[in-house]
Amino acid sequence: MKVKAYTINSFAKTSLGGNGAGVVLDADYLSDEEMQKIAAVLGFSETAFVLNSNLADFKVRFFTPSEEVDLCGHATIGTFFTMGTLGYIKPGNYLQETKAGILGVEIKEDQSIMMSQPLPVFFETIDKSEIADSLNIEIANIHEDLPVQIVSTGLRDIIVPIKNLDVLYSIKPDFKKIFEISRRYSAVGYHVFSLETINFSTACCRNFAPLFGIPEESATGTSNGALGCYLYKYGKINFGQTSNIIIEQGYAMKKPSEIFVSLAVEGEKITGVKVGGRALNLSSIEIDIE
CATH class of the missing domain: 3.10.310.10 (Diaminopimelate Epimerase; Chain A, domain 1)
Structure with missing residues (x-):
């Protein structure tokens, strides 16, 4: 056929x-x-x-x-x-x-x-040392003021805050360890990001999902919806920025991608999530x- x-x-x-x-x-x-x-x-x-x-x-x-x-x-x-x-x-x-x-x-x-x-669901936080080991980086290279946390806007992603762009680009993941950790936490994979960016965007990220046969993905809609919600929850974007969140992805793979995220917010509560491009x-x- x-x-x-x-x-x-x-x-x-x-x-x-x-x-x-x-x-x-x-x-x-x-x-x-x-x-x-x-x-x-x-x-x-x-x-x-x-x-x-x-x-x-x-x-x-x-x-x-x-x-x-x-x-x-x-x-x-x-x-x-x-x-x-x-x-x-x-x-x-x-x-x-x-x-x-x-x-x-x-x-x-x-x-x-x-x-x-x-709408976002914020699940458990994860020990940073375990995540750092699986990414082959020092724990000091994970942002000290932000948690490693599972967030879902449809799929469970492990959100990992990295200190700067240089570290983000230098990561050489241990995919076997990421596979096992993702399976243990029933997560799709890691969404690893830096607040330092290339094009004055909101964040720059990489996505690793070996559990689903995807070593690295160049643009990820659901993960960036979760990331936008995470950034709002932890005060990295303010109310005036919620409708214009721009995420860079794929640059480490030479596949430049741009994802738009728009949050509807009432008070401190997220009431709507849109992702596009x-x-x-x-x-x-x-x-x-x-």
Whole structure:
């Protein structure tokens, strides 16, 4: 059976940047096994499959090369950019049914995409020495005023604050240790960041998720939603900055990416989370699966 899929670079800052995703439209006829095979053949960190929904405008399922996950930010951006570019949908607001809930997606006139994420949940903090060891850095290189903490806006991420940009770029992770720690804490992986940046952004980050077969990811939607909430909770962004959080990612991989985060805040409480960006390099491919 031949299946048409699309490939797209989400959150791309330049034509060489962003995070590649696969998109399969009109996927209702595919079995779970076939979706998994397609995701494995495409080899992206996530591939999105668009189906009919009785609860929202679309149902979207997300598969890594090895398993299904509840939500993927960059694949959502890629999916709605693809549908908009191909004329399936026009600029406006839509709802997608995911395993993380029914979430809003906005397509703007400039074809940038903003997606709603679940409200943040702040889980346990983790001993910094354990994390430093797995990153092959000294514990002194982890920010002394900020915790290592699991935060979720749909997926559990271990947020790791690093003192400066030089240390962030020098990290050579022990992926076996990160795999074991991520599994122990039921987390997707590490989202490691510095408040020092390249382009006067809010933060610069790297993302390691070997538990899901992703040594490093160049742009991560859900993790940066969690990071934005973390930065607000710990006073690193103020009320006036919550609608314009800009995160750099992928520079260590020579894949420059830019992720926008917007928080709705009432008092000290976060009442809404949106993550978005732009996409480039849409193309199609035909896959033959047995």
